[in-house]
Each structure stands twice: as structure tokens, then as C-alpha cells.
Amino acid sequence: MSHRLKFIIATLIIFHTSFNKAIFSQRETTNLFPDGTVIPSWFSDASKIQLKDLGTQFEITDFGAKNDSTIVQTKVIQKIIDQVSASGGGVIVIPTGTFLSGALFFKPNTHLHFADSAKLKGSDDISDYPKIASRMEGQRLDYFAALINAYGVDHFSITGKGTIDGNGLKFWEAFWQRRKENPQCTNLEVSRPRLVFLWDCDHVQIQDVQLHNSGFWSSHYYQCNYVKILDLHIYSPHAPVKAPSTDAIDLDVCSNVLVKGCYMSVNDDAIALKGGKGPWADQDPANGENTNIIIENCTFGFCHSALTCGSESIHNKNILFRNCQVDQARRLLWLKMRPDTPQEYEYITVENIQGQVYSFIYVKPWTQFFDLKGRPDVPTSYSEHITMQNIHLRCDIFFDVAITDYDQLSHFTFKNLDIEAKDDAFEKSLVNGFNLIDVVVNNTLIH
Numbered sequence: 487m488s489h490r491l492k493f494i495i496a497t498l499i500i501f502h503t504s505f506n507k508a509i510f511s512q513r514e515t516t517n518l519f520p521d522g523t524v525i526p527s528w529f530s531d532a533s534k535i536q537l538k539d540l541g542t543q544f545e546i547t548d549f550g551a552k553n554d555s556t557i558v559q560t561k562v563i564q565k566i567i568d569q570v571s572a573s574g575g576g577v578i579v580i581p582t583g584t585f586l587s588g589a590l591f592f593k594p595n596t597h598l599h600f601a602d603s604a605k606l607k608g609s610d611d612i613s614d615y616p617k618i619a620s621r622m623e624g625q626r627l628d629y630f631a632a633l634i635n636a637y638g639v640d641h642f643s644i645t646g647k648g649t650i651d652g653n654g655l656k657f658w659e660a661f662w663q664r665r666k667e668n669p670q671c672t673n674l675e676v677s678r679p680r681l682v683f684l685w686d687c688d689h690v691q692i693q694d695v696q697l698h699n700s701g702f703w704s705s706h707y708y709q710c711n712y713v714k715i716l717d718l719h720i721y722s723p724h725a726p727v728k729a730p731s732t733d734a735i736d737l738d739v740c741s742n743v744l745v746k747g748c749y750m751s752v753n754d755d756a757i758a759l760k761g762g763k764g765p766w767a768d769q770d771p772a773n774g775e776n777t778n779i780i781i782e783n784c785t786f787g788f789c790h791s792a793l794t795c796g797s798e799s800i801h802n803k804n805i806l807f808r809n810c811q812v813d814q815a816r817r818l819l820w821l822k823m824r825p826d827t828p829q830e831y832e833y834i835t836v837e838n839i840q841g842q843v844y845s846f847i848y849v850k851p852w853t854q855f856f857d858l859k860g861r862p863d864v865p866t867s868y869s870e871h872i873t874m875q876n877i878h879l880r881c882d883i884f885f886d887v888a889i890t891d892y893d894q895l896s897h898f899t900f901k902n903l904d905i906e907a908k909d910d911a912f913e914k915s916l917v918n919g920f921n922l923i924d925v926v927v928n929n930t931l932i933h
Contacts, residue, residue, distance in 0.1 A: 519804040520833035540597045542576035553583030560588040580604040588614025589631035600648025608633040610656040615679040621708045624763035624798025626772050632683035640688045649696040652681045657701035661730045678702040700732045708738040717747040724753040724788045733758050739774035751787025755794040763798040763827045765861035775801035788814040795831045796822025797852040805834040812841035822852040823893040829867035839877045845886035868894045875901035883909045900925045
């Protein structure tokens, strides 16, 4: 190769790198949601809550709890929570050690903090999780409480570098045994607890802790607003025993949520946007939309999808997924088009992503447990204003899309993509208004 040719190639590489950086910088400094509205300054503040600012500290071993992983200590710990709330509030501290517990319910003016190497381990006996009013799979119903619960507790926080361990093996094995007996069994047929469930809690911050080995969903936020989820390590195995339905973060009718700096590797979706299901789901006041969600600077290990809309979802708007590393996800973006539910996914941007996935974008009907419940027509679902830009990925399938007449896709933009794909097939006609700018798949510019 001549020196002149080497110089030209080097110049092109430098230009391409500078061009990418310029695009990244421009997108971040504009500080806009996908619909063009200004992102509030609240989202740019990822400062950590300090233990000293949470009020009086109540270390559970000072009130009768023992560092013992064999004795269920639910009653002792719950009594501390209740007394702290009644006396004006403070922070319940889990000290270094392992403490076994069933469902705990945090009350107004209480917080939870973990000392270094502290572990709250969930009981693997479902009787330690009472059935109470809850929300599961897009519907309100009585279901088993989570290990950590907060109902209507504004300004609740979980802090510290300890671990909330769901001790889920027994629950996983029970699920797979039931699935062997009945391949059509639903998630709710096997009694399993979540790790964290917050309902109607505003101004929440969860930071630094590890959420491991959940029996069911790892963390579930329902009808919560102004939630910051910072630097969590969320993990449940996909081998040798699969931990079924251990979604890392389920956002269910939530607005103004920042997920930043987290690691997620679970045997289901990493981040799932939920909000209701069924042929009249959009008329049920218990359901609703997810709006103004930013997911950034996160790393994804194995998961079924890094970001999923559905399957229990009616409206997601202004979702910004950016500056992330994705390594073993089956899908980068999954739009579940559920034919028995009216859905609208709009103004979703995925940008500044590197790594490896199986499917770059996956859009197909979700027909599991399909039920129109007597509705004579099939509702139409919409995905529109979907942008994927500034992405360098290896994948097996680039455009994993197959829709029906009831799925309407419009105003997609693919921009500045550099994709290596085993299957590079692309069907532009499936989208009404497909804007392609500098999209390179297997070293070929596509139009």
C-alpha cells in the first residue's frame, strides 16, 4: 500500500471519528427529548444521597436482629421499620453480615441503607410473602408481596453498597417444573416474589446496591414519578438454571425516570416498559403511559432485550436510551405489538450504542395468551418516530421485523449506523416514512 493511500485512509478514519464525536456532542448538548421538548435539569443531577442526610440511623442489630442466614427475621426488622416511622422517621441500616427475611414494608419517612458487605437475603418460603393488593402483568390483583415494598412512600431511598438477594433457586426450579407439566402455564401460576416493588412513590432514589437472584421481577415501579436508579448491579442467571422472568427494571405507568450507570444481566428483559393489557386497556384508570424516561451510561450482559416496549404496554413516549454498552442481549430494541391491546410507542430514540446483539431491532406481534375478550375488532397498534443513530454493533439479524395489518410503523430514522450482520436483509416498505442517513451494513451503504 502506498504512503499516499495510507494517508488518505488515515484521514478518512480521523474524519469519521471526529464526525461521530461531533454528532454525539451535538445530541447531548441540545438536551432535548425525542419529541423536541427540553429535558429538565432534574435529569442532569445524578448526585448520590449521603447517609448523614437521611436522619437518625437505626442499625437493625441494635434492636434484636442477628447476623444469621438461617433464621427468618421478618418480624424483628418490620417492627423496627414501624417504630422508626411512628417516631418521626430515619434510616434503617443493614450492617455487615447476612440477614434472612420475608416481605418488608417501608413506611413514610423511612429509608433503607446497606453497609459494605451487608446482605438482606430473601426467604425461599412463599408463605413469608403475604398476598396483598398489587400489580402484576398489566393488571391490578392480589399477589405475593416483594421482599422490599413501599406503597405511597414519597422520597423513599435505598442506598449503600450491599446486596438484596432474592435467593430464587427454589422458585426458579418450581417454575420450570410447572412449565414442564404445562407448557402453556402463565407466570402467575407459580408463586414467586419480586425483589423490590414500589407503588405510588414519588421522588425516589435507588443507588449503588446489588439486586441479585430475584424469584420474579427484580424491580418493579408502578405509578411512580421522579425516580432515579443509579449505579445498580442487577443480576439473575440464565445458566445453568435459568431464572425465569427476572426483568431488571419494570417501569409501569411511570414518568420522569433516570436510569444511569447500571449493570443489568437477567434471564428476561433488562428494561421493560409496561402499562396495561387487554382490548380496553386504554380505558382502565389503573393503566397508563410511561413518559420522559432516560436510560444512559449502562452496560447490558445477557438479557432477552436491552429495551422492550410491552408486552403489557399501551403508551410509551419520550424514551431516550443512550451511551450504553450492550454485550449479550438477544435484542437491542424490542417493540412488542400485542394484537389484543391498543398500543402506541412514539418518540423513542436509541443512540450512541456499541457492542453485540442477536437482533438489532425486533418488531413482531406478541400473541402469547392472546385474548380479545369478546371485542369484535382487533385494535390497531402504532410505532412512530423511532430513531436509532450513532450505533456500532455486531448482530445476527439486522432488521428482524414482521408485522400484520394491525401494526402500523411510521417515521423511523436510522442514522450513522455501522452494523455487521449475518442476516442483513432489510425491508424498507414495512415502514411508512423511513429515513436512512449514512447507514452501513456489512460495509455497504443502504438506501
